[in-house]
Amino acid sequence: MRKIILSVIGILLIVLSFLFAKKLIADKHKPKPVKEKVVKTVFTDTVLNGTVQIIIPANGSLVAKRRIELYAEVQGVFKTGSKLFKPGQKYNQDENLIRIDASEHYASVQSSKSNLYNTIAAIMPDLRLDFPEVYQKWQDYLNSFDLSKTTPELPKMTSDKENYFITGRGIVSSYYNVKNLERRLSKYNIKAPFSGILTEALVTEGSLIRSGQKLGEFIDTSVYEMEVALSKSYASLLKVGEAVVLSNLDRTETYKGNVARVNGSIDAATQTITAYIDVKDDTLKEGMYLEARLNAKEEQDVIEIDRNLLLETNEIFIVRDSLLDVIPAKPVYFSDTKVVLKNIPNGTIILKKPVPGAFAGMLVKPFENSVKKADK
Template sequence: MDNRKLSVLSGILIFIATVALSWYIVSGDEEEDEASQENDGAVVLMMEYAPQTIQSTIRFTGRVVPFDQYDIYAEITGIYEGSDKPFKTGTSFNKGEVLLRMNDDEEQQDLEAARYEFAALISQILPDISIDYSAHYDKWQAYLDELDATDSLQPLPEVDDRQFRMFLNRENVYSRFSSIRRQEVRLQKYTIRAPYDGVVTDHAINPGALVQNGQQLGQFTGVENLEIEASIPASKARYISVGDEVTVQTEGYNSDQYSAVISRKNAVIDPGTQSLKVYMEISGSEFEPGNYLEGEIMGQSFDEAFKVHKDILVRDNELFVVENDRSKLQTVELLASAGDSMIVTGLEPGTKIIDEFRNAAFEDAKVTEREDQ
């Protein structure tokens, strides 16, 4: 029994001795590391300030919009009959095809009656023309012979004779002619044709409906000519000009880059966002109205400048530099923002900049440069 107690006691003493020895070894290593760090300083990543000419960029996110968009309104009153194709959202039409056709039977009849009356008027004055203005008789007789009440009126014969012109005015020839031409223009408004190749992007009417003057009937959008609409900060807008080339890309489709050209630039600043609209021409079958694109526009060029990451800036306009192996806060002049970076100036060429702010977070800390991995 005594031997057993002795064995247990020996084990406890050995365990205590082992723990004490381990603590001594670890403490010695920590003191050695602390002494080493105190002698060598914090190991940080540095970069050399090498000023050069830097071209700033203006990043933007824009939306693809159609250049050609036509809101369709009725200019007459009538019954909607139909079109060359169903006038429904998503239907494509070629230029010149009938988008909408209203019933124009009554207008056609009124117009034909007016043309017959005009032919009768010319017939009545031809005898007087043959007697008093015989030099013009053949032209007006030929005009009457070619007049067709079912077709548009042809321009009247030219008249250089002042007396003959006054005679025609007294007989209301010109006023009746202008009235009929106005009716012809009105008749054309019963049929609405596609102004370009495109697609119906909204419709608000079905066949058989009564169309009222001024009623919106739908929207027709061109699909060939597209442009990008983007908002640019007003402070940077002065560096952008019509004709500047732009690089854009879209996320979700692919990572390919495309070229665009600034075609228009608004002159009025939005007071709410302090930005203005810029429009860029772009071509590519990959895009559809509504797509969002990201891009860059070349901005102002800065001489004797340098680009640093925003994370190393302290209080917005200071950063740590190295003087005599110690960190020191230095004020710099901010020139422009460039995404995650900032374009700065104001340091002496060759100055070492600490590129790791958190490893040198206090003034006069001893630092040592390490290699970037």
């Protein structure tokens, strides 16, 4: 029995060895599979150099072009007016912003004016006798004198004798004392120098105001300006009056402005120059953040492409005989998404969109061949 089992095992080993050898021979003569070449389809453009308008992006916050800080020059109680002194309150030009109780000072003014009138009236008999030629003009001055109105200017003195006589009676000094008091009386009423809106109110009606105290801030809402800092390389390109297009951050609204001023010096720390842009619009508010696009200059014989098409070595891919190659390029301006290039020959076929894993010598197939030229 043992011999039979051993014989069967031997026969099986011989058969398996034969089959394995036959398979090895068959695999040896089987041709190896040929790898299929992968040809990537790419989007291309044909270069046509032209003129590109360089647009400088800038941003900043709006501030009112005309603004004043309100300070008290006199002391007194804040009197209630026709409008509440609150932030957001609008006032027209020459309308009272703040009225301070001036009854005590007003009485002093009236007393000084009365003293001046009495002093002039006391010298009238002497003028009739000693200076009859000037008597009438001083009489006319007294007739026009009204305690309820601003003190009129003294008559012009025509001779040294008249001047000595009038000055010696203390009339000139009394006159200027009255004018000084009247000038101070006007400070009890603070009027709006222009039509605008109150943005800050630090006092309320009925409170005691002290001399030198800040009362609030008042701005003109008809025109705003935005301060932007630009590279010093554009210092010679910015022009006063240059039109500027501004937009909000969402770019849903656009506004028209113009360059109002350009600083004459360059910031030594940042090497930037400051420009100020005026903009008018009823929907604008102080503090709004806007983006501006300034037309700087025009570059000749250039093209504009996406920034991601320019390699770190300042080279770009071109298509030559269905193969990718690289050529040097000279970038002259970078924006957020675009780059302006020089030294790219006309007729050169370049990539329109980046190709993942691209390398020089890569086999490609152009999908579309359009003309790539500068925007005029």
